[in-house]
Amino acid sequence: MNDSLSLDAKLLAESGEGDNAAPLSVSEISGSLKRVVEDSFGYVRIRGEISGYKRAASGHVYLALKDDKAVLDGVMWKGNAGRLPFQPEDGIEVVVSGKLTTYPGRSKYQVVIDKMELAGEGALMQLFEKLKAKLQTEGLFDQDRKRAIPFLPKTIGVVTSPTGSVIRDILHRLADRCPSHVVVWPVLVQGDGAAKQITGAINGFSNMADDGPGARPDLIIVARGGGSIEDLWSFNEEEVVRAVADCSIPVISAVGHETDTTLCDFAADLRAPTPTAAAEMAVPVRAEWLASLSETKARMARSVQRGFATAQERLEAQRRLMPALTDLLRPHQQRVDELSDGMKYAMGQNVGQARSRFSASEGALRPAMLRQRLATGQGRLERLDLPVTLVKRPLDDAKQRLDSLWRLAQQVSPDGPLKRGYARISTLDGGFVGSRDKALSAGAVNLHFHDGEVGAQITGEPVAKPKKTPQKAGPKTSRVKKPADDRQQDLF
Template identity: 55%
Template sequence: MFMPASFDSDDLISGGLVAKEKAGDNQAALSITEISSLLKRTVEDRFAFVRVRGELSGVKRAASGHLYLALKDEGARLDGVMWKGSVARLGFQPEDGLEVIATGKLTTYPGRSNYQIVIERMEIAGEGALLALLAKTKARLEAEGLFDPRRKRRLPFLPRVIGVVTSPTGAVIRDILHRLADRFPSRVILWPVLVQGQGAAEQVAAAVRGFSELAEDGPVPRPDLLIVGRGGGSIEDLWAFNEEVVVRALAECTIPTISAVGHETDTTLADFAADMRAPTPTAAAEMAVPVREELLAQVAELGLRSRRAVVRPVVLGRERLEARAQRLPAPEDLIAAKAQALDDASERLRRGLAGVAQRAALRLQRSGGPLTPALLAGRLRQAQTQLSAQRLNPALLQSHIRADRQRLDSVTRIMASLNPDNVLKRGYARVSGADGRTVMDASVAATHAGLMLHFRDGVVQVAPADGPMPQVVPAPVAAPAPRAKAKRAAPVKQQDDLFG
């Protein structure tokens, strides 16, 4: 507190309405800005470099890129600010509740009459705090479903192209290439990245997204499988694979992924987000491809089994056929009974035919005895007598003739009524072709080179337009049909006797 040299305590008791300066005063009153500047220089000179340990609270990133926060413990709170350049060098994502050690300088902020720490570097306070941050991040991402086993995909059986995201100078890529060459030589595309330190997480995430965005038919072949890995190390060395940006990139990748980070006992959040976790990079190569020799042996075994499967039914069929053939009787035994029956039937037929012939001869002898010429002559005279007694009745024949004549007259009248030339007398004409057949359709008439028109008194030959004039041919005079006259029945003459 600055006071004038001639300060008197009575001035504090008896104040006036107007400030007065006494004789001998050499200190004028300070302005707010002046006192704030004095305080600022004093604090910054005294606390130009400090390391503070505390728990983060109220972490907020401004649009400008600056980070505003507060450090607190059980008994106090200290505001802090981290400028954009220092924020870019952070190796982790600050969150509320995380215990950190902040390095920087103390200063004052005259605008609010308070003091704060300007943080230049911030680190997590020990592995315990780092593990707490890891557990907190894991719980948050797991609640979003990024680690759900149902979203994990099966690895391709035999990938043609394998993408690897790792350091180009480390032992990981050499181990992967060596193991792939031993098992099944495949095409490998390396995307070189930093695997630890500042910016490693961003590079790994960018590589995973870059592989995922490759086109199927682009100049760079799209991998069928992706391996993200690095060698072993401390939790701090592996921290890049615990970053949220890497976890989200693996979860959103459209290519099946294998996480091969650290040794078998090391676990990162990338292991939970990937489709498959490998304990080591060498194990990742073993998961990626099968053993070529084993595949060849398996194919050969399958080929042998297929050939056996084809031959086996033939062998079994032959064995069954031989077994059944052995149980069949001999061919001679099968036909022996039938041959004996045939011989018996042949013998019976021969005897039967001989007996039939004998009986027929005996009947012929018996029947031929009474056949004598006198008997035949008597039967002939009897037949002549019966024939002479038969006479034909003329009236019966005449009735048949009259019936037939009536049917003939009816047919003649029907023919005359159906004759097409009879209608020519009433002014009609009949069209016929050169062959004399009547043409009734225009389509048929178009097929003839010439037509004939029949009129009552003649025939006109029709020729094409550029041909000769038609000729008239007089119609032949039809002779009148003779009328059927009733004939007088002639006297019936008696039929002479055939035998008279």
Template identity: 45%
Template sequence: MSDLFEDPAPGNAPEYTVSELSGAVKRVIEGEFGLVRVRGEIGRVSRPASGHLYFDLKDDRSVIAAIAWKGQAARMQVRPEEGMEVIATGRMTTFPGQSKYQLIVEDVAPAGAGALMAMLEKRRAALAAEGLFDAERKRPLPYLPQVIGVVTSPSGAVIRDILHRLRDRFPRHVLIWPVAVQGERCAPEVAAAIRGFNALEPGGPIPRPDLLIVARGGGSLEDLWGFNEEIVVRAAAASTIPLISAVGHETDTTLIDFASDRRAPTPTAAAEMAVPVRLDLLATVDGQGARMSRSVAQAVFARRQRLSDLSRALPRLDALTQGAAQRFDLWSGRLGGALTALVRAKRARLDPLGAHLRPRLLADLVSRSRERLADRSRALEAGHARRTERAADRLASLSARLDPALSRSVAEAARHAARDRNTLNALTARLEAAPAERLRRLSDRLEALDRIRQTLGYTETLRRGYAVVRGDGAVVTTKAEAEQASALEIEFRDGRLALGPRKPKRAKPADPPPEQGSLL
């Protein structure tokens, strides 16, 4: 029975320490899975202060721990977020301290365009909920900015298209902030450029732009991803300078388009939104000047007509005193007759009464009546003198007021006439100078068009080493036409070379039929 409980023989199996076994497992895993691509959903993302990135890759049955070191995480174009479906590229290794295996991630890419679009839509909804895309935040663009800031790559065709369009429409002062327009440096450099333009002080050594243009050419969704980053969207929304986004082609849409004040389908269209056409403005100014000239002329004519009407309505000095003089003459003429009639009436009443009166009473009555009559006569004379004096004073007052008023009216009319005459002289001088100025502008335009014609002509092509071949007076473009021509002429940069008459190449005759031979 004791034999049944004895320890079995150890056999030939070697013994390993824990470290040796962990190292062997590590070598096997790293040797078999040196470079792998794993597809899964990201869960539990951790970003400690060290800068490393820890997250899980999972599917419906398993979970793999993943880690991206600080340098690798900084170079990733797409930052891992929880819930994203990605394809992680890296190498498998183990962590002996916890007896687990993990994936050292070198790069993370979304699992197809659908995952990118889902993440983009999620980010767009989150930023829109903060109000960064509200229409109330958008500012109107300046009609004619003095300085335009452009954030783009200095080596691409985008900046040349913008400068060319601005030069054609209305030349402006342009400040270029060079940035990377794709890759890991795109988002921080574009955000820094927008904040840098906004940090410039007005009136400083570097002029502060009145308008910003963020531009890039077309590309895939991954190429344009830098303009979907949250740092770029927040910088565009916080910009106090009006901003136009011109990222990609017309069908491309990035998040900076929602945060900017205006979206342009192409960089060239952004330049067209930034400035108006100078020739159109000049035509508008000329039209407004013509309207102003007509308005001034009509105003001068209306004022002159109004002055003439007012001068005709102004009364003469003698017309103001005619009524008062006529009333005075009427009352003066009626005064003598009224006194005589009054005396006769009093006498008629006195005669019946005088028969009953004694001489003394009559004398007293006559004396009292004479005194009353004298008093009334003096009062009448005094009243007449006062009324005459008041009428004379009023007449003098009216005369004194009339003369200054007439003088002021005449002086005001003279000032208006002098001012209108000066205005008319200035407008006449402008009108005389306008044809010469217009002719000069048209001459400059004609010279510019002639220079463009010379630049686009075929003679400039001849200077680059090409030649024009003519056959029988017509331009020859194929070998067959040259062979059929009887005479050729070659035009070089410094002249023409004529080749003598030549026989046109005839068509090759058909081969004769094979001989049958003789039967004999």
């Protein structure tokens, strides 16, 4: 068995002759490799396509750079990731700067990225088209989201740099066309932090209250001068585009020159080729507007005059066709005269008939006739002799019924038993107390006796009878049992 074993194969590790190198641990060799890699590749620039991009909850960014033959892992710490001028996505070709290092925990090497840039305008346009397609799929560029620009805004909010020529051009054009109240929200228009400031300005205008301390704009102009696609990239950032689309105030996008296009232009309610053109779109020409108002006023006056003249002509034509007022009144005047004559004749007739009736009844009203009728009535009354019993009997019957009802009332009266030693209990407001529960709930009651009332307080417990005082023992009296009464008969 031992013959088949090789001389170099041993169960225990031993140091041979001339072997003065102790074995290295895994950590030691990993550390050595890390130092060699970092010393040899302390600063590198690498070009590749982003794959597996992920931002952790800590803010660190993890990704892989690849080409058609190899893949290299990369990491970008939170501080550098927060200063990225664009939003990385898978498939975008970039150039990164940093250093190579190893990750001993997994025996792998990776690049620690300090700076990331797009690899030329082609990569930038590729990122532009990908973001545009994404936002368009969400409906942020739909026409039905567009709102009408107010005809004459009272206040215009401008989001731009306060030091550039853009704001001067806008103010100059507004002053020429129609002086308006302008509120400028100063922001950076390119470089680090520009997108964040632009987003904050748009949201700030949108969230202003109508009754707040500052005038809330009726229109917002987002403006910037011309430049390369890198200079205008802040207006392609997703947060800026979403802020423009979600703004509660109509927005005019005036970024760059006429040939420049940004995603902000697609999300805005109206795109202007230049900032100056945005000012022209925002307000009408005051002189032209006043001239139009004057022309409208003149047309209105002419229309009113024509209508008045036409009405006068029609009235005159109607007046000529209408008969004279005297001609209309004469038939009625004649009718009034006829009715007046008829009324006089009728009144005479009525008076004559009334006189005839009065004369006919005058004889019956003579004093002698009245005295005769009076005497006749007195004689008839004296001859009328009614028996007394016919009058007295109904009175007696009525009195008996009244006495019966009175006796019945005394019997059912609650105060009737009071004379026999009873008392009637009532509450303080006069209510009847007829049970123990009602007495307990009343508390204080009145006791009615036949000779008056007294008050009482209900305690809730019956008063105990007083104990009888025991009498002193005296001589016992012998009781003699009486003999049974012989007269008691047996009941059975």
